[in-house]
Amino acid sequence: MECYSERVDPSLLRKLSVLLQQAMLASLACCAIASWAVSPSASPQDSQNPRPTLIFSQFSRNQPLRVVVYGDMRFADPSITVGTNPRIRRWLAGRVAKEKPEVMLLTGDTPFIGARAGDWLDFQRETAPWRARHILVLPTTGNHEVRGGESAGIANYLRNFPQIRGHRYYSALLGPLEVISLDCTLGSEPGSDQAAWFAAQLSHLPSQVRFLFLLYHIPWVADEQSQWIAGLPSKSALDLRGILDAHMAILHARVVVFIGHIHNYERFVRNGAEYVVTGGGGAEPYPLLLRGSGDLYRDMAFPVYHFLTIDVDDGKLHAVMWKIQDPDATKLRVVAKDQFFLSASARIDKTGTDAPFQRKH
Numbered sequence: 166m167e168c169y170s171e172r173v174d175p176s177l178l179r180k181l182s183v184l185l186q187q188a189m190l191a192s193l194a195c196c197a198i199a200s201w202a203v204s205p206s207a208s209p210q211d212s213q214n215p216r217p218t219l220i221f222s223q224f225s226r227n228q229p230l231r232v233v234v235y236g237d238m239r240f241a242d243p244s245i246t247v248g249t250n251p252r253i254r255r256w257l258a259g260r261v262a263k264e265k266p267e268v269m270l271l272t273g274d275t276p277f278i279g280a281r282a283g284d285w286l287d288f289q290r291e292t293a294p295w296r297a298r299h300i301l302v303l304p305t306t307g308n309h310e311v312r313g314g315e316s317a318g319i320a321n322y323l324r325n326f327p328q329i330r331g332h333r334y335y336s337a338l339l340g341p342l343e344v345i346s347l348d349c350t351l352g353s354e355p356g357s358d359q360a361a362w363f364a365a366q367l368s369h370l371p372s373q374v375r376f377l378f379l380l381y382h383i384p385w386v387a388d389e390q391s392q393w394i395a396g397l398p399s400k401s402a403l404d405l406r407g408i409l410d411a412h413m414a415i416l417h418a419r420v421v422v423f424i425g426h427i428h429n430y431e432r433f434v435r436n437g438a439e440y441v442v443t444g445g446g447g448a449e450p451y452p453l454l455l456r457g458s459g460d461l462y463r464d465m466a467f468p469v470y471h472f473l474t475i476d477v478d479d480g481k482l483h484a485v486m487w488k489i490q491d492p493d494a495t496k497l498r499v500v501a502k503d504q505f506f507l508s509a510s511a512r513i514d515k516t517g518t519d520a521p522f523q524r525k526h
Contacts, residue, residue, distance in 0.1 A: 215362070215365035215366050215368070215369045216369070217336045217337065217338040217343065217366075217371065218330075218332055218335035218336045218337065219328075219329065219330065219332075219335060219336070219337040219338070220337075220338045221301065221337060221338065221339050224267070224338075224339040224340035224342075225340050226340050226341055226373045227340070227341070227479075228340050228341075229476070229477065229478040229479075230267055230268060230339065230340065230341070230342055230475075230476070230477040230478075231264065231265065231266045231267055231268075231474065231475070231476055231477075232266055232267070232268045232269070232270060232342075232378075232474070232475040232476075232477070233261045233264055233266040233268075233269045233270070233300075233472055233473065233474055233475075234269075234270045234271075234272065234423050234441070234443055234472065234473045234475060235257070235261065235271070235272065235443055235445065235446045235471070235472035235473065236271050236272025236273050236274060236275070236307070236382070236423075236425035236443055236444055236446050237272065237273070237274045237307070237425045237426070237428050237444035237445065237446050237447070237448040238254050238257070238258070238271075238274065238275055238288075238446035238447045238448065239254070239274055239275075239276065239277040239309060239446075239447060239448040240254065240275060240276050240277065240284055240285070240287045240288035240291060240292075240447075241276070241277035241278070241281075241283075241284045241287055242283060242284070242287055243255070243287070245277065247449075248277065248448065248449050249277055249447055249448050249449065250447050250448075250449070250470075250492075251447075253447045253470050253489065253492055253497075254291065254446065254447025255291050255447075256497050257446055257447060257470065257472060257489075258291045258292050258294070258295075259294050260472070260497075260499065261295075261472050262294035262295055262297075262298050262300065263294075264472075264474055265298065266300055266474070267300070267301060268300070268301045268302075268303065268339060268342075268344075269295065269300050269301070269302045269303070270302075270303050270304075270344065270378065270380055270423060271302065271303070271304040271305065271380075272305060272307070272380060272381075272382060272423055272424060272425030272426075272443055272444065273304070273305050273306055273307025273308075273309075273310065273349065273380075273381075273382030273425045273426070274307035274308065274309040274310070274382065274425060274426070274444075274448060275288060275304060275307070275309075275310065275322075276288055276309060276310065276321070277309060277312075278309065278312045278313045278318075279309055279310040279311050279312050279313060279314075279317070279318030279319075279321055279322060280311070280312065280313030280314040280317035280318040280321065281313055282321060285321050285324075285325050288325065289325070301328065301339075302326065302328065303326075303328070303329065303337055303344050303346060303380070304322070304326050304329070304346065304380075305346040305347065305348070305349070305380040305381060305382055306319070306322060306333065306348045306349055306350050306382060307349065307382035307425060307426065308349065308350070308382065308383075308426070310322045310350065311350050315350065319333065319350070329346075333348040333350075333351060334346060334347045334348045334351070334359055334362065334363075336366050338371060338373075338374070340373070341373060341374065341375040341376065341477060341480075341509075342374065342375070342376050342377075342378065342477055343370065343371065343374040343376075343377050343378070343418070344378045344379075344380060345363070345366055345377065345378070345379050345380070346379075346380040346381075347359065347363060347379070347380065347381045347405060349381055349382040349383045349401065349402075352401070353401045353404045353405050354400075354401070354404055355404065360404060360405070360408060363405060363408050364408050364411075364412070367408065367409065367412040367415075367416065368412065368415070370416060370417065370418060372417070374417075374418045375418055375419070375477075375480055375509035376418055376419050376420075376421065376477055376482055376507070376509060377416065377418040377419070377420045377421070378421050378422075378423060379409070379420065379421070379422040379423065380423055380424075381402065381405065381422070381423075381424050382424065382425050382426050383397070383398065383399050383401065383402045383424065383426050384397050384398050384402060384424045384425075384426055384427060384440075384442055385398050385402045385403070385405065385406040385409075385422055385424060385440060386398065386406075386422075386424075386433045386435055386440040386442075386459075387427065387431070387442070388427070388431055388453055388455065388456050388457050388459075388460050389455050389456070389457035390453055390454060390455040390456070390457075391427055397426075397427075409422070409438065410436055413436055413437055413438065418509070419439075419482065419507045419508075419509055419511075420437070420438040420439070421438070421439045421440075421441060421475075421482075421484075421507070422438055422439070422440045422441070423441050423443060424440065424441070424442050424443070425442070425443060425444040426442075426444055427442050427444050427451055428444045428445060428448050428449060428450045428451035428468075429442065429444060429445060429450065429451050429452075429453050429467075429468075429469045430442060430443060430444075430445055430462055430469045430471055430486055430488070430502075430503070431453075431456070431460050431462055432460065432461045432462045432486075432503060432505070433459050433460060433461065434461065439505065439507065441473065441484075443471065443472070443473055443486075445468070445469050445470045445471040445472070445488075446470070446472070447470065450467065450468030450469065450470065452467050452468075453465070453467070461503075461505075462486075462502075462503050464502060464503075468492060469488055470488065470489040470492055471486055471487055471488040471489065471499070471502070472486075472487055472499075473485065473486050473487070474487065480508060480509035480510055481506070481507070481508055481509070482506065482507040482508075482509075483504065483505075483506055484504060484505050484506075484507075485501050485503070485504045486501070486502050486503040486504065487499040487500070487501055487502070488500060488501075488502040
């Protein structure tokens with residue numbers, strides 16, 4: 166008897182497989198915002214009407230918030246062990262959920278290959294605890310989001326994060342906190358739509374915002390090693406940093422810029438803003454042999470798989486970096502390795518951090 170599959174065009178079977186994967190992704194992703202009340206505001210391209218793109222009304226102005234920030238996970242099939250560490254990645258995805266954050270910020274390179282639907286299915290499977298706890302996840306694009314093809318990669322990205330309502334760059338108002346996420350795969354040169362929109366957002370920051378978090382994948386500030394070897398920051402990153410610099414004098418909120426791409430941890434203060442490089446979510450770690458004097462994190466131990474917790478309450482911010490102590494241990498655990506404090510009411514100066522602390526190494 167002739168097998169049915171022999172009478173079917175193989176290309177049609179491949180197309181059917183892709184369609185089934187996309188349907189599964191849509192089914193999983195739709196659960197991500199079922200419990201979130203979000204009000205779309207101005208179009209992110211409309212710099213003439215620069216209200217927050219998204220307003221999450223469940224967060225009040227005086228409500229304490231717990232936020233987790235991390236990135237560069239590269240979710241993929243667990244059998245892929247080059248370029249990403251499935252054991253560490255999966256453990257961290259579960260561990261950050263145990264911090265019970267209301268909000269999670271991702272600094273990019275969430276999938277290994279953005280155009281590959283299977284990688285997004287693995288993302289959905291490994292992050293099931295996030296949806297079980299109804300965590301609001303706000304992402305930014307990385308270079309791996311468009312790996313394998315920009316069109317398919319961005320479509321998968323937007324499908325998996327329906328809470329951002331199809332916006333490649335956006336602002337989100339969360340009570341006393343605003344998040345501005347910018348797209349490193351789009352132009353940001355002077356005169357570009359993204360640059361004009363970003364400037365307008367900074368010029369019209371809502372009065373209730375006490376802390377402003379910026380999300381971008383490519384570093385705006387980098388260690389000396391990455392400056393020499395990788396040519397970081399990129400021109401696009403410097404263009405956006407220039408826009409922030411031009412507005413710092415008028416901003417009433419304290420600013421923290423969260424960036425990824427470097428698979429390590431770094432922290433800088435520049436022009437009154439805190440810059441945190443957090444790329445330790447599971448991608449192949451990047452050794453730093455030279456940090457430079459500007460990096461406030463001095464520990465040279467390697468690798469640095471990690472995440473950050475950010476607690477915002479009553480105009481105060483406390484951030485802690487939690488690092489996996491021994492990635493080869495049978496039982497994984499994290500230890501606090503860095504922290505900083507900010508006060509919304511404190512005068513902004515070039516030290517950036519308002520309260521002294523004992524850094525743990």
